Amino acid sequence: MPSKYRPQILGWFGDLDKGPHSLPLHDDRLIYVNDNYCAFIRQEHNDQIFYTCLYFVAIILLSILIVGMVIFIFGFDHKLSLIGIIGFITCCGSLNYAIPEFYQNAFSSLGNPIIFNRKTGKVYVNESYFFNFKILRHPKVFLQPKKRRIQEYDWNDMHGVIIHNFSRNALISTVLMVCEPGTHQVIDHVMLDPAQPGAGSFHVWCWINSFMVNYESADIDDGEYKTDEEAKFKEDMIEGEGWPEWMVEAFNATSLEELAAIKHKYNIKQ
Numbered sequence: 001m002p003s004k005y006r007p008q009i010l011g012w013f014g015d016l017d018k019g020p021h022s023l024p025l026h027d028d029r030l031i032y033v034n035d036n037y038c039a040f041i042r043q044e045h046n047d048q049i050f051y052t053c054l055y056f057v058a059i060i061l062l063s064i065l066i067v068g069m070v071i072f073i074f075g076f077d078h079k080l081s082l083i084g085i086i087g088f089i090t091c092c093g094s095l096n097y098a099i100p101e102f103y104q105n106a107f108s109s110l111g112n113p114i115i116f117n118r119k120t121g122k123v124y125v126n127e128s129y130f131f132n133f134k135i136l137r138h139p140k141v142f143l144q145p146k147k148r149r150i151q152e153y154d155w156n157d158m159h160g161v162i163i164h165n166f167s168r169n170a171l172i173s174t175v176l177m178v179c180e181p182g183t184h185q186v187i188d189h190v191m192l193d194p195a196q197p198g199a200g201s202f203h204v205w206c207w208i209n210s211f212m213v214n215y216e217s218a219d220i221d222d223g224e225y226k227t228d229e230e231a232k233f234k235e236d237m238i239e240g241e242g243w244p245e246w247m248v249e250a251f252n253a254t255s256l257e258e259l260a261a262i263k264h265k266y267n268i269k270q
Contacts, residue, residue, distance in 0.1 A: 005177045005184050009133060009163055013172060016160035020215035021206035029193065029204060031224040032233040036119050037251045038211055038223070039237070040204065041111025042191055048105050055102035062095045100137065103145045104130035113237055114192065116155065118212045119254045123153040125190055126243050133189040148242060153190070155212060157181055160192065160205050174205050
């Protein structure tokens, strides 16, 4: 049965239901939580180093293969030339995937936290540009490795899906599909939890849903930084990362009216 969200994302495995869940969180990606908002990182430091090295090696090998395929195209008979053409197209497509993955891991900062405010129902993202889900990219984007998108979303318009990475390790990721209000028409994607084995990603989704509706299973003492360490959390994870002042203040907004006042203060269009 296909996803109800259109267009369907590549590697789709299943849609996730919203609502409170009784599953506890068994994941160290939760770095801070208080009564207003929680913050999850989406890249652990060790994973970031591993995948940076992995995709760097892949880029080198693919570049060598592309040169080899060009030699096949122009230096041999028609049969090998056909093999060269097919190989060249395949390698170029793989390189188009590998370069953004390398940039995403090499230039992402501090795990790319994602912030959920349950009092206002807003979600805040400040992440590497290459967290997007485009297959084909204009070459000029590769010249902007540190480009970031900083965005506010409505939680009501975000819906979870699981995607499969097609590897023998059966790794799955949770992606938030941002839809037009009241529809299943997808207008954006946000990575919630990158590839994990088994049901790891599902636990993060369940915990966030419970947190957003004040359900008891969302323990606000579970974060890496304790609730009374907000200043340290912001100093370590937020300062110097390009978050707008109004957005950092909005993390702690306790109502939509307070959020509107913050935006008015900073001349932010609603």
